[in-house]
Structures are given as structure tokens and as C-alpha cells.
């Protein structure tokens with residue numbers, strides 16, 4: 008770069024510097040994980056401002072999360088000082104679009120004071136509309152339609168367009184909702200939103216898009232304002248966001264997008280990795296810059312990740328190299344069961360802490376939120392400070408609190424709070440007025456609500472339509488109390504949730520129902536560790552009371568999706584088992600496409616690590632109180648053995664895998680994934696585990712491709728062609 012390079016650019020490599028300096032015209036930075044894409048964007052902001060090319064407010068910079076926006080603002084501040092505070096248009100698509108929409112709300116029939124509905128509001132409104140049409144909401148749950156509407160909005164489709172597509176039989180999903188009424192209800196929903204002076208998240212983009220399309224003077228205003236546009240994580244933009252960016256790009260086309268096709272992990276939410284692939288076509292003459300040097304991770308971490316992602320088919324392919332020579336191999340730890348896994352991770356964290364690492368240097372990245380429970384409990388017990396990023400902690404989740412309320416009420420009929428929480432969950436037709444009346448009666452008579460129910464149930468005090476469901480509830484309740492004396496408490500919960508229709512309620516919810524069911528399953532599993540119901544409830548009370556430590560000095564627990572763009576010195580990746588990761592659902596629903604998205608997620612996971620990636624899988628996991636034997640994830644086999652150290656309590660490593668063996672023979676890799684075999688169960692008796700399936704892996708000699716250092720790199724540099 009020479010001595011002439013300004014301070015804020017020092018340390019950048021030539022390609023990065025080029026990406027920073029090329030501020031005129033369209034630029035695509037297409038590069039693997041940890042190559043400094045985000046850093047390029049931040050430095051580019053500094054460069055534009057330092058060179059006086061634009062004022063802070065004239066830069067539009069889109070990040071994927073608010074957290075990422077905050078971090079970028081902080082980094083920019085460090086580079087250029089207080090000027091960074093004027094970066095009003097640095098944020099997520101939603102936050103920026105909301106600002107714009109406030110200014111022009113009247114153009115789409117809203118007032119500038121419009122409210123933004125959250126998911127719950129959205130579902131409630133849809134429910135009103137669906138019920139208003141006398142459509143059975145059990146058969147056609149509002150949540151399902153909410154999901155379709157989101158997807159349509161992600162694709163930039165208005166109700167009219169959905170209707171047209173449906174007529175032409177081109178709309179595969181959702182329009183057939185309630186016998187082809189999907190588009191109609193969508194239209195009514197939009198009308199109602201307008202009347203309520205409200206919009207949902209999808210509308211923020213669609214309304215602004217509509218304004219830009221219909222009002223040229225408004226668009227001209229933004230074309231003049233946004234002199235430079237920067238976009239991070241471009242591979243995860245959906246159609247609506249893509250169109251939004253296209254229309255906002257002015258004739259100067261000073262647009263810089265950075266991304267990595269291998270990290271596209273939001274296909275299930277409508278993201279189109281194609282956006283990145285067609286950039287050059289969309290913006291002819293675009294400069295495409297590839298960054299190949301990874302600054303984040305050690306050679307082993309990079310080698311393992313590179314080897315893994317190679318198994319995907321539709322890829323652009325990249326070269327990544329690092330100057331790093333040392334470092335630990337990626338650890339793959341086979342463990343007996345899930346409790347031992349949480350224990351192993353906790354002990355490892357403590358060891359790291361003793362040898363000088365801080366808690367905040369470590370993160371546990373899980374595939375699904377139900378996996379968090381075991382770690383949270385273990386950390387609480389050992390007093391390892393932790394935070395769950397991007398979601399409530401396990402015991403704060405609505406479904407878990409509901410389940411606990413059922414248990415508390417069974418344990419103690421006096422628990423009025425528990426009664427209130429669940430008496431109409433799932434819906435039993437017991438309205439608020441009835442509940443209020445019961446509470447009042449209880450207070451007046453100095454008794455519990457349950458007692459009040461028994462007193463009033465055969466009187467005229469209660470509306471007739473509430474009496475039937477209340478009677479049924481009391482009958483169930485008495486039965487559960489009896490059952491509690493004879494069956495184990497985990498089985499009790501399972502029975503209660505089944506009888507109460509609580510599982511069914513979530514089963515009907517096509518959007519978040521499955522993850523809630525998974526959490527409940529996990530809860531049932533964990534209850535077995537406790538002597539009896541009261542021991543369990545006491546444990547829960549203690550756990551809930553322990554203070555939330557949101558401090559900076561804590562281990563992070565988050566999902567792999569939430570970890571995008573972040574980095575940590577040490578990353579734990581638990582639960583690498585078939586069916587968990589790759590997740591069975593994504594494979595069932597999207598076949599090979601789903602599997603490849605899972606693999607990209609694995610790639611994202613490994614590449615979050617700077618110094619150590621520690622993967623684990625267990626041989627036995629409890630599902631609904633039954634032990635099932637697990638198979639190690641195929642992703643484990645896919646990592647080149649030279650970058651991996653395998654340690655196993657399960658016999659797995661010794662048997663096949665140390666010679667890079669694979670059940671999924673790579674040469675004959677079948678595009679249609681293998682469906683998971685029925686797990687063997689052995690009813691909780693550990694000595695009966697059949698480990699033979701883990702140990703008998705066929706041998707196939709394999710020679711991992713020798714990395715070819717490209718010319719001009721320092722001697723000993725590790726290059727990975729991916």
C-alpha cells in the first residue's frame with residue numbers, strides 16, 4: 008500500500024484496499040468467511056467520509072441484524088471519530104425502511120404515526136378476519152396464513168399478484184389456504200391494517216417499494232440522498248430486499264455488496280442466493296473482488312470448514328488461505344449421552360478459564376433452541392456466567408412456562424397464578440369474564456380459584472357456555488392428581504399435555520410449533536433426572552430465580568443462525584448427529600436443498616472460531632423419556648481427517664473414522680439423502696445399548712487432496728481450494 012495509505016486503511020491487503028477505494032460504480036466482494044468483508048465495508052465508510060465524498064447521512068449501509076449495525080457504527084467511530092454518529096442510514100432493511108415510510112406514510116394510506124405489528128398482533132388480526140368469514144381456525148390456523156403472507160411479502164407479492172399467480176396455477180404455496188381464499192384474506196388483512204393505521208414487518212419494505220415505484224419525485228429525492236449504498240451479507244437478501252436495493256440505486260450505481268454464497272442460510276425464509284450470483288448481470292461492468300486471505304481462523308479450522316463445504320454442489324468455489332501455521336486441530340468429541348455432553352463442555356470451559364481465557368471468549372452454538380437447556384442448567388449449577396443471545400432462556404419460553412404451570416397446579420390446587428395461566432390454554436372457551444368472576448369469588452370466600460370453580464360450577468353464577476368446559480377441566484384435573492400418585496412425573500407431564508390438547512395446539516402451528524414441541528420434549532426428558540415432581544419444581548424455581556447475568560464477561564449461547572458474522576476464540580458445536588444436525592426436518596421438507604443449506608450452516612459454525620472449534624456428538628439421546636441411539640453427523644465424516652482430532656468415548660473413532668471412512672461414500676454420493684433409520688430404543692437401560700452400528704463402518708482408503716499453495720504466497724502458507 009505504501010506510505011501514502013491513510014491511517015484508517017493500514018493493514019489492509021491489496022484486494023481489500025481495492026474494495027475500499029473502488030467507491031465509484033458497482034462492486035461485489037465475493038469471499039469466504041473471515042476474509043474481512045465486513046471490515047472492508049466499515050473501512051469503506053471511513054474512506055468515503057474522510058475523502059469528503061459524502062456526508063454521513065448520504066451513506067446507506069444495510070446490515071443483517073441490529074447488533075451488526077451497532078458494531079459497525081462502533082467500528083466506524085473508532086476509525087473516524089464522532090463523524091460516525093451522523094450515519095443515520097446504517098441499519099437493517101427494516102429499520103431503514105421504517106424511517107423512510109414514516110416520512111411518506113400518507114402515500115400508501117397510512118399516517119406517519121403508524122404502528123408496526125409484531126408476530127402475535129399479526130396472528131390475532133388474521134384470526135379475527137378468518138373467524139369473521141366463518142372459516143374453521145382449527146383447520147386453517149391463522150399462524151399458517153401469517154407464514155404464507157410473510158413469504159409472499161418476502162417475494163414482493165401483493166394480494167392481486169398472488170391471486171393472479173393462483174389463477175395461473177403458478178402459486179405453489181398458501182393461495183389454496185381455506186379452499187383458495189388465501190389471496191382474498193391477504194387482501195382483507197391489508198385493508199384492515201390500513202384502517203388500524205398499522206403495518207407488519209414485510210410491509211415496511213413493500214410499502215416503500217410501492218412509493219418508490221409510483222412517485223418518481225420521492226424516488227428522485229432518495230436517489231439524490233443515497234450517494235453510496237453498502238450491503239453486508241448480501242447472500243441472504245430476499246426478493247423484496249433485492250428489488251428495494253435495485254430501485255434505490257441511482258444512475259451513478261455506487262453500490263457495494265459483500266457476501267459469501269457458502270454462507271447463505273436463510274433460504275427457508277425466502278432468501279435467494281441467486282441475488283449474489285446474478286449481480287454481474289444486474290449491474291453490467293461491476294467490479295468483482297475476491298478476497299482469499301482469511302484473517303480469522305487457524306489453518307486447521309479453515310481446512311476442516313473448506314473440506315466440509317466441498318460436498319455441496321451448486322457453488323461458485325473459492326480459494327482461501329491463511330498464514331497461520333499452528334493451532335489446534337478441530338476437535339471432534341464423541342460422548343456417551345447428552346447430559347455428559349453438557350458436562351464435558353462445562354468442564355472444558357472451566358479448564359479454558361483456568362488457563363487464562365475469559366468467559367466471553369467462548370460460545371456454544373446450537374442447531375436448535377431445545378439443545379440450550381442442558382447447557383444452561385449445567386452452567387447455572389457450576390456458576391459459569393452465560394447469556395442466551397437472540398431468544399429467551401429455556402425456562403422463560405412460553406411453552407415451558409405453560410407446562411410448568413400445569414405441573415404446579417397439579418402439585419398444588421392453591422396455585423392461582425398457575426390456574427390463570429393455563430385455564431384457557433389451549434382455548435377451552437373459558438373467557439376472561441368467567442376467569443375474573445372465579446378470581447373474585449375466590450378472594451371473597453378466601454379460598455383458591457380451583458375451590459371457587461368447584462363451588463360455582465353448578466350454579467347460575469357462571470355462564471352456561473363456560474360450565475361445560477370447566478366441568479371437563481375439573482374432571483381431567485382430578486384424574487391427573489390421581490395419576491400423579493402412580494406414574495412417574497415425566498410421564499405425567501406427557502400425559503397431561505396430551506390430554507389437555509396442548510401438544511395438538513402446537514402441532515397445528517406450522518410455523519413455530521415444531522420448535523416449541525421440541526422444547527417440551529426436552530423438558531420431559533430432563534425431568535427424569537429428578538426424584539419426583541416436587542424435586543423438579545423446586546429445581547425450576549431455583550433456576551428461574553438465579554439472576555440473569557447479561558454482563559459482558561459471560562459465555563454466549565446462541566443458535567448457529569444467530570451467530571452469522573460473529574467470531575469467538577473458542578467455539579463449541581454440540582449435537583452433531585444425524586437428525587439433529589443436519590436437522591431431519593430441513594431434509595424432509597427440502598431434500599437435497601435442505602441438506603446443502605444445513606451444510607452451509609455447519610460451515611458458518613466452524614468458521615466462527617478463531618483458535619479452537621470443538622465439535623461433539625452423543626451416542627445416546629433421550630427423546631420422550633426414551634433413549635435412542637444416535638448416528639454421528641455426516642458432516643463429521645466430511646471434514647478432512649488431517650485437520651481433525653477425534654476423541655471418543657463411544658468406540659466410534661477407533662473403528663472407522665480415523666481413516667476418514669464414511670458411511671456416505673463420497674465417490675458414490677447420492678443426491679437423495681439417506682433417511683434416518685429408526686432409532687433403536689432401549690427403554691432407559693444403558694447397559695443394553697447396541698453400539699455395533701457406530702463401530703462397524705466400512706473402510707475405504709482415501710487420500711485427502713493435497714492443498715496446492717498458489718504462487719506468490721509466503722512459504723508454508725496453507726491454501727484451501729474450496
Ligand code: ATP
Nearest residue numbers: 018019020039040041042043044045046302303572
Ligand atoms: P464473515 O463471512 O464471517 O462475515 P468477514 O469476511 O465479514 O467474515 P470480518 O469479520 O470482516 O470477515 O473479518 C474477520 C476478522 O479478520 C476480523 O477479526 C477482522 O478484524 C480481521 N481482519 C480482516 N481484515 C484484516 C486485515 N487486513 N488485517 C488484520 N486483520 C484483519
Ligand code: MG
Nearest residue numbers: 044045046572
Ligand atoms: Mg462479515
